[in-house]
Amino acid sequence: MTVTLTNPLRVGLRQERVVSPQCLVIFGASGDLTHRKLVPALFELFRQRRLPTEFAVLGCARRPWSDEDFRGHMAEALGDLVHEHRGAWDQFAAGLFYEPVDLQQPEHLVRLAQRLEVIDRQRATRSNRTFYLSVSPKFYGSGCSALAAAGLLSDPERSRVVIEKPFGRDYGSAQELNRIVQASAKESQVFRIDHYLGKETVQNILVLRFANTIFEPIWNRNYIASVEITAAETVGVEERAGYYESSGALRDMVQNHLTQMLALTTMEAPGRFDPEAIRNEKAKVLQSARLADELEPWNCCVRGQYSPGGSAERPLAGYRQEPGVNPNSTTETYVAMKLFIDNWRWQGVPFYLRTGKRLPKRMSEVVLTFREAPVHLFDAAGGSPTANQLILRIQPDEGAGFRFEVKSPGSGMRSRPVDMHFSYDESFGEPSDEGYVRLLADAMLGDPTLFTRGDEVEAAWRMYTPLLELIEDSPWQLPVHPYEARTWGPAASDSMLGRDGLMWRRP
Amino acid sequence: MSPQLTLQAPVALPPPELTDYLDKLWSHDLESSSGASTFTLLVWQPAWVEQHLVRTGRLDGPVTGVVRSELLEAAREAVPACDLPLSISPLSPKLAWALGQQIGNHPIEDLRGQHIDSAISAFQPRRLITLAPTLNHGQPLETLVAAYCPLPGEGTAAACGDVVVLRGDFGALQQGLQLLQPLVPADLPCWVWWNGSLDEAPELLEALAEPGRRLVIDTAMGTPRRCLDLLESRVASGGPVNDLNWLRQRAWRESLAMVFDPPSRRDALNHVVQLDIDVEGTHPVQGLLLAAWMADRLGWHWVESHAAPGDEIRAEFERTDGVTVQFHLTPVPVGVPSSHPGSVVGLRLICKPPGRQALCVILCSESGGCMRLEAGGMARMELAEEVVPMGHATDEWEMARLLGGGHDSTNPLLATAAPLAAKLLPNA
Numbered sequence A: 001m002t003v004t005l006t007n008p009l010r011v012g013l014r015q016e017r018v019v020s021p022q023c024l025v026i027f028g029a030s031g032d033l034t035h036r037k038l039v040p041a042l043f044e045l046f047r048q049r050r051l052p053t054e055f056a057v058l059g060c061a062r063r064p065w066s067d068e069d070f071r072g073h074m075a076e077a078l079g080d081l082v083h084e085h086r087g088a089w090d091q092f093a094a095g096l097f098y099e100p101v102d103l104q105q106p107e108h109l110v111r112l113a114q115r116l117e118v119i120d121r122q123r124a125t126r127s128n129r130t131f132y133l134s135v136s137p138k139f140y141g142s143g144c145s146a147l148a149a150a151g152l153l154s155d156p157e158r159s160r161v162v163i164e165k166p167f168g169r170d171y172g173s174a175q176e177l178n179r180i181v182q183a184s185a186k187e188s189q190v191f192r193i194d195h196y197l198g199k200e201t202v203q204n205i206l207v208l209r210f211a212n213t214i215f216e217p218i219w220n221r222n223y224i225a226s227v228e229i230t231a232a233e234t235v236g237v238e239e240r241a242g243y244y245e246s247s248g249a250l251r252d253m254v255q256n257h258l259t260q261m262l263a264l265t266t267m268e269a270p271g272r273f274d275p276e277a278i279r280n281e282k283a284k285v286l287q288s289a290r291l292a293d294e295l296e297p298w299n300c301c302v303r304g305q306y307s308p309g310g311s312a313e314r315p316l317a318g319y320r321q322e323p324g325v326n327p328n329s330t331t332e333t334y335v336a337m338k339l340f341i342d343n344w345r346w347q348g349v350p351f352y353l354r355t356g357k358r359l360p361k362r363m364s365e366v367v368l369t370f371r372e373a374p375v376h377l378f379d380a381a382g383g384s385p386t387a388n389q390l391i392l393r394i395q396p397d398e399g400a401g402f403r404f405e406v407k408s409p410g411s412g413m414r415s416r417p418v419d420m421h422f423s424y425d426e427s428f429g430e431p432s433d434e435g436y437v438r439l440l441a442d443a444m445l446g447d448p449t450l451f452t453r454g455d456e457v458e459a460a461w462r463m464y465t466p467l468l469e470l471i472e473d474s475p476w477q478l479p480v481h482p483y484e485a486r487t488w489g490p491a492a493s494d495s496m497l498g499r500d501g502l503m504w505r506r507p
Numbered sequence B: 001m002s003p004q005l006t007l008q009a010p011v012a013l014p015p016p017e018l019t020d021y022l023d024k025l026w027s028h029d030l031e032s033s034s035g036a037s038t039f040t041l042l043v044w045q046p047a048w049v050e051q052h053l054v055r056t057g058r059l060d061g062p063v064t065g066v067v068r069s070e071l072l073e074a075a076r077e078a079v080p081a082c083d084l085p086l087s088i089s090p091l092s093p094k095l096a097w098a099l100g101q102q103i104g105n106h107p108i109e110d111l112r113g114q115h116i117d118s119a120i121s122a123f124q125p126r127r128l129i130t131l132a133p134t135l136n137h138g139q140p141l142e143t144l145v146a147a148y149c150p151l152p153g154e155g156t157a158a159a160c161g162d163v164v165v166l167r168g169d170f171g172a173l174q175q176g177l178q179l180l181q182p183l184v185p186a187d188l189p190c191w192v193w194w195n196g197s198l199d200e201a202p203e204l205l206e207a208l209a210e211p212g213r214r215l216v217i218d219t220a221m222g223t224p225r226r227c228l229d230l231l232e233s234r235v236a237s238g239g240p241v242n243d244l245n246w247l248r249q250r251a252w253r254e255s256l257a258m259v260f261d262p263p264s265r266r267d268a269l270n271h272v273v274q275l276d277i278d279v280e281g282t283h284p285v286q287g288l289l290l291a292a293w294m295a296d297r298l299g300w301h302w303v304e305s306h307a308a309p310g311d312e313i314r315a316e317f318e319r320t321d322g323v324t325v326q327f328h329l330t331p332v333p334v335g336v337p338s339s340h341p342g343s344v345v346g347l348r349l350i351c352k353p354p355g356r357q358a359l360c361v362i363l364c365s366e367s368g369g370c371m372r373l374e375a376g377g378m379a380r381m382e383l384a385e386e387v388v389p390m391g392h393a394t395d396e397w398e399m400a401r402l403l404g405g406g407h408d409s410t411n412p413l414l415a416t417a418a419p420l421a422a423k424l425l426p427n428a
């Protein structure tokens, strides 16, 4: 990719809201997410002048670090960024603190509460707090309860809790977790992260749909024949085998990220741009979504697992050969499925979702395929005219594309498809913020729009329950088809669409 | 949304009792509810135009200080009636002055400080203090107090605030200052909104705008030299300052940036040779701030400026490569001016990259049209034209945005543009 000069007139034009004075408490401060995403995002917010002077970050984990240790580890992790902005870092780091806390020890939380009071006085953070649970999911429930028991969530205006993914591992456990979390805090205090919602282009689905008049009239079963949602990764399981073995593609990607993309693509227009109005519509549409064949889910779902592939020079291991993976593992690294949404707008329109690891290309997109013209007046270069497609590219090369037929040059009236592209990069020439920057700021500002509400999470899990049960109870009915690493998944997935006379879009 | 009235009718108190009363109010009556831990908003609210329009019977009262459409309409009608040029904006201090010469003695019901625009009340100010100077000389100081709690369901929190109004003539308000300072809670941010001309009551302005407070001014209101000097000195002193005139210009900066968003256009920015800006009426500050912002962003060095006939301002910059950039600021007469003086109505930028086709960028306001800037020898240039949407935001809305934004320092773009704009304004 060529590097474009920044537009000097663009610099500093955006004036975003400053987070209100507060202390952000990160549990899991010594973990991977904190130094890879959270602290870099906070430093970015600091450099964008979006953190007030009355601000502090209190890192918590079991290991006995000091404030200085914490600052040192973070500086090391941020590396070049710190060297480039030394002055800013020093200022920022002065607001970083650390307190050894084991979430399972109630007396540690009492000590934490005392430390927070000291910080309130030191940094004038006015007992306003955001607690970020960046710890193992098994602590989400007990962590919330412990915070509540220590009285740290009692003020619904001044305390919030942010919960990382995954939220539950099926419908039942998500309900149970919601029950515990909602007993500890009001729903308005709970921010469930889905980092896809932090992506500018995911948010753009809403803007594209609801800020333009041309799309909404055709955004329904009368004009749309089918919808494909893809999130493809080129990477394998990397170091996350431990987690991935117990999760698989369905839990890791579909239930959250793909389902959020589905919700934004299909929801009704909210009455106003208000967090609850938007989340109501998302929850509603997810409640009417279902697997295409709930009784025999194997007809509408394909699972796959990557096997060795790559080239002679760069061979790629298969999933079962990856370190930490059971050599007989039946965890899926690829899943494709067909859904329907039973409402007026979408009745009968098939939605195809797919995601996988070790696919040929890293990309996420939503493709809306329109119905064919009622009569074919012209010869098409490719036999029959290609249906119009609207492609919303989430990553990489963020943007949108539209495919339509034009007259092919020369005599006669043959048509051929062309693509019209809009690219964020070319039009704005400005990289968008990393998702966590937006999400952290919103959580600290108490704006829940881009967070998943309790009922949404449950609706999403419920939708996939027949599949999860099938995988649990009779996995042989949903076999894991091997596919060669760096190919577009198992042939069975193509056949699933083939039965409907369709093909996956090959980007 | 319509402005909201305080829930409780304010109580008039003898000024010395004010502090005690407020203390009592918070320790007894409002004990059960927490005071909003937000900010104090101190407003200088002369509303001269509104007061005079009511006094002369051109507008029905009460006077609230909140700009409403009837007020703008009555003010527009008053402009020709006062023999002022049509380009004079309805909120211009010039109109206030001219109206002051007119006779009339209608009674004025004064509710300043008690009507709170809902955009502002949504942020639940902890204390809203209004300084309301009256037309009558010799009017003694009056103080009014009311508690303000959101209705159930109006906001999520039941945090309360209070409203304090100090009313009287200049002298009385000056005297009320000592009363006022202890009313500003030390532990909360304090915003000072000077919602009037910058020419008036400079000592009062200085006293209110203590260095730590977040000052909000409007550089469209007052003589250009005073406006720019004040802005510049505030920036130089490091005290936070916001300028509504700068904020109203947001759409122009955004539109111009948009033209150069496609990377293919970026290079043209290095080859600007001419910049023309048209403003409404004769107030140049908004136009100068826009030019200063561009010059700063593009690294141009200011060389000289001078006044030209017809209230034009001409200036010269030097680009980083030594090439000269000509700048003209031209006041243009308009039939229906926007509510504040000196709004930018057109901008033209000519870029001449060596060996390539020249690019001419024209931005014009929705209300105006681009004819004047389109004239003259651009046939061989690539033309990029954009219409800049008119801002419909009221001052109260801009103010609310500032309060919601919460920045406790001066916007860096404004901070660098202000001193440059001050240089661009030729000395009289």
Ligand SMILES: NC(=O)c1ccc[n+]([C@@H]2O[C@H](COP(=O)([O-])OP(=O)(O)OC[C@H]3O[C@@H](n4cnc5c(N)ncnc54)[C@H](OP(=O)(O)O)[C@@H]3O)[C@@H](O)[C@H]2O)c1
Pocket: A027, A028, A029, A030, A031, A032, A033, A034, A060, A061, A062, A063, A101, A102, A103, A104, A133, A134, A135, A136, A137, A164, A165, A166
């Ligand atoms: N990493 C990612 O990219 C990523 C992406 C999406 C979601 N997530 C989610 O984010 C969360 C954190 O992920 P991670 O990768 O950062 O995990 P990690 O590297 O394993 O870190 C876990 C953290 O929890 C701390 N911890 C463990 N037991 C604790 C206890 N009883 N009380 C307090 N702290 C305790 C650990 O520090 P001590 O050993 O010092 O206590 C460590 O700081 C997980 O829920 C994960 O699902 C992570």
